Structure formats: structure tokens, C-alpha cells
Amino acid sequence: MLTRKQYELLRFISERLKESGVPPSFDEMKDALDLRSKSGIHRLITALEERGFIRRLPNRARAIEVIKLPELTGSNGNGRRGFTPSVIEGTLGKVRSGGSIGSDDDGSRPVAVPVMGRIAAGTPIEALQTRSHTISVPPDMLGSGEHYALEVRGDSMMDAGILDGDMALIQRNETADTGDIVVALIDEEEATLKRFRRRGASIALEPANASYEVRILPPNRVKIQGKLIGLYRKY
Numbered sequence: 001m002l003t004r005k006q007y008e009l010l011r012f013i014s015e016r017l018k019e020s021g022v023p024p025s026f027d028e029m030k031d032a033l034d035l036r037s038k039s040g041i042h043r044l045i046t047a048l049e050e051r052g053f054i055r056r057l058p059n060r061a062r063a064i065e066v067i068k069l070p071e072l073t074g075s076n077g078n079g080r081r082g083f084t085p086s087v088i089e090g091t092l093g094k095v096r097s098g099g100s101i102g103s104d105d106d107g108s109r110p111v112a113v114p115v116m117g118r119i120a121a122g123t124p125i126e127a128l129q130t131r132s133h134t135i136s137v138p139p140d141m142l143g144s145g146e147h148y149a150l151e152v153r154g155d156s157m158m159d160a161g162i163l164d165g166d167m168a169l170i171q172r173n174e175t176a177d178t179g180d181i182v183v184a185l186i187d188e189e190e191a192t193l194k195r196f197r198r199r200g201a202s203i204a205l206e207p208a209n210a211s212y213e214v215r216i217l218p219p220n221r222v223k224i225q226g227k228l229i230g231l232y233r234k235y
Contacts, residue, residue: 004158008033009044010053014066023064110136113169115149119183120192121162122154122212137169141230146172148226150183150193157181157193160208166233168193170226181228187221193228 012032016024026038035041045064048054057063112134135149152166160181162168168183176182176196184205185191194205194215203222205215 004155004163005033005035005040006044006047006051007161007163009041010048010066010069013054013064014069017064017066109139111139111142111147113137113142113147113149115151115167117150118153119150119168120154120190121152121157121164121194121207135167135232137232141169143171143229147229148172149232152193156207156209156212157195158209160195162193162208162228162231163233166231168228169230169232171229172226174224176224176227183225183228185223185225186215186217188223191225196224 009029009032012029013023016022016028024032026041029041029044030036030038033041033044045054045056049056053066053068055065055067057065113136114134137147137149148170150168150170152162152164152168155164158164162181170183178197180196181193182196183191184194184196186205192205194207197204197206199216201218202216203219205217205222207214
């Protein structure tokens with residue numbers, strides 16, 4: 001996963017290469033990301049190279065090649081995977097175990113997934129709300145079972161690539177494995193999106209941002225309501 005700044009830089013480099021065929025200069029990158037010095041750009045470039053997203057070509061100035069883009073921000077024809085809200089009548093968010101939609105089509109049509117309100121990636125907010133509308137999701141983004149979507153609010157998971165305003169795709173589930181990113185309902189009244197871990201007899205809900213603290217809670221205060229399986233992001 002990429003941090004917000006790593007993702008923004010990768011996108012900026014990719015778009016500049018598509019527009020002109022020449023990568024941006026470090027000064028242009030610094031200005032685009034609103035950083036004070038080029039040392040921050042050097043660190044971001046190194047991190048992207050270590051993660052296999054870019055490659056710096058030796059013996060050539062300003063020679064950067066984008067090898068891949070994050071899976072959740074792939075292409076929809078203009079270099080980005082978009083997300084368009086839509087209201088679709090019918091079976092909502094249900095996929096059979098074979099991967100086909102819960103209808104009589106061939107499994108290639110988009111699945112209508114209900115949006116159930118907002119989820120906190122920060123300070124926990126209210127529990128899941130009633131369905132407000134639905135979004136169209138390609139069936140290959142979903143597994144078996146039931147799914148719903150939540151709008152992410154906050155930045156506590158940004159180092160896991162989950163940004164404020166993203167739409168989180170959730171597979172409904174009441175159990176989780178250590179390391180899963182889950183929708184956790186705390187004390188039956190507040191919901192949050194965090195990484196799940198077991199710590200002895202307790203449950204740890206871990207942020208992906210050093211500015212936030214890990215919450216350690218007894219199991220009877222935490223109810224798992226689903227696992228994160230993907231993201232949609234609008235630009």
C-alpha cells in the first residue's frame with residue numbers, strides 16, 4: 001500500500017509521462033505536492049522504487065519509468081479507475097459462491113452494492129446507517145456472499161492507501177483474521193475502519209497512521225461487521 005503523498009506523486013508522474021512523454025523535474029514534483037524541499041521528493045521516489053512502482057533509469061537525467069499503478073487505481077480508459085454512483089433496482093450486493101451475480105445474467109454485468117453511510121478512519125463515528133443509494137461495482141471486485149459500501153471519513157488508515165473520501169467495499173462477515181482491515185462496531189454504537197489483531201485475550205484495532213493510537217478492547221465490546229475487500233476512488 002502507498003501513503004497519500006506516495007500515491008499523489010506516482011499519479012503526477014504517470015499523468016505527466018502520458019501528456020508529454022517526459023517525467024517532471026524534482027522542482028515540479030515538489031510544487032505539485034506542496035512540499036518545502038526536494039529532499040521529501042527524494043524520499044518519496046525512493047519509496048516508490050523500493051515498492052516496484054517506478055524505475056529510475058541509470059545514466060539519464062530525469063529518467064523515471066512508471067512500472068505499475070496501484071491495483072485499486074487502475075485504468076478505465078483515461079489512466080484512472082473511476083467510480084460513478086448509480087441507483088439500480090434489484091438484488092443488491094449479493095454474489096453467489098461461483099462469482100455470478102444474484103440474477104439470471106452471465107455474471108458480467110455490474111453488481112449494485114448498497115451504500116450504508118460513512119465509516120470513520122479516524123475518531124469512531126456513528127454505527128452503520130440505513131441504505132442511502134447503491135453503486136455499480138464490477139463483479140470481479142467482489143467475492144461470494146453479501147457486500148456493502150461505506151464512505152471513508154478521516155485519515156487514520158492513509159498509510160494503508162485508504163484516503164478520506166474513498167468508498168470502501170466491504171464483504172459482510174462476523175469474523176476476522178489477524179491483519180484484516182475490518183469494520184468494527186464498538187459498544188454497539190460507534191463504527192470504525194481499522195486493522196484487526198488479537199493480543200492475548202484482547203482485540204487491537206490498529207490505525208495506519210502514527211498520529212493515532214491503537215485501541216485495545218475486550219472482545220465483548222467489539223463486533224466485526226465486515227472485511228475490506230477493495231476501494232473505489234473519485235477524481
